[in-house]
Amino acid sequence: MSERSQARLISSIKSFYNFLIYKDKIKNDPTELLESPKIGFRLPDVLSVEEIDSIIGALDMSKPESTRNRAMIEVLYGSGVRVSELINIELSKIYFEEKYMLIEGKGSKQRLVPLSDESIKQIHFWLLDRNRLKIKKGNEDYLFLNRRGSKISRAMVFEVVKRLAKEANIQKRVSPHVFRHSFATHLLENGANLRAIQQLLGHESITTTELYTHVDIQHLRYTIENCHPMNKKK
Known part of the structure; x- marks a missing residue:
């Protein structure tokens, strides 16, 4: 056991x-x-930027669902949302001109999450295909739908991510959560404030963010070599 x-x-x-x-x-x-x-506490794998590009490159854009899948990947990595938050994104809560969306996280707590220019562009591409679907009643406001016009499920998002990672020959165990972790890790590695990352992820406690954000040893070595005063004297 x-x-x-x-x-x-x-x-x-x-x-x-x-x-x-x-x-x-x-x-x-x-x-x-x-x-x-x-x-x-077992931290999930982190994808490099190159690996994320490879996953995006594995998309067959001739398939109708690929515009949706591309938009999902961009939002997962570009905003760091949980998969449960991703599938519940509502069109009425996306503010394209202001470049942010209103997310309802754990405990029904809401937070504003910025949208990157690339995420917005890919969402617009997806909306063109989404408008051709016969959307089922009660699903009109959900951003991400399946081919039957219903809100996409967690299981389908997991399946899409896993399949794309396999096609991109990524050896790591890739899940939607790995994109969230990569989002936080890359922000931290590039100098983002831990408090800002906490707010973006929707963590109640900074302790959770400290456990969640993993900085790889090479980045730590780079920080010491370039920021420690003794090394600067060399």
Whole structure:
């Protein structure tokens, strides 16, 4: 059994005995000294800019769904949204002239997320094809739709991303979350403020952002070699 599974099991057992104490069925908690295993935080892979370009290059633009898929990739990497946020983007909450969109994140908390010029361009291309679909009632405002005119599913986004990564010969395990992580990592590597990244990602705590944003060792080495005062004397 994995450490994560052990932790879930122990948590359930502790909750059960807490319930028994609450109901006055027992007086002492036999799990009081029971400790959960410490679970290491596993960071997802990060895509390089070249790898992202390769994924985009793997798109067959002769296929009707490719304009949608290109727009999805641009928004995932260009804005760092979660896949659950991506599939729920509404046209009425995209402000093209101002270049931002209103996203509803975890806990129904809203935040403004900037849109890159490339994202806006690819969304406009997708909208031309989207307008040809027979859109099902109740789905009119969703940006990303499937070929049947319904809101695209999480599973389909995962499938699209995984297939494109395979066609681009990317050996890493690529998911929509990897684009989000790459977005944050590339911003941090290029000097973005951690607080700004926190706001863009919609993290409540800066601690989450610190865990989430991984700077590769080569960038850290570059920072020390170019920014440390002792190295500047050389």
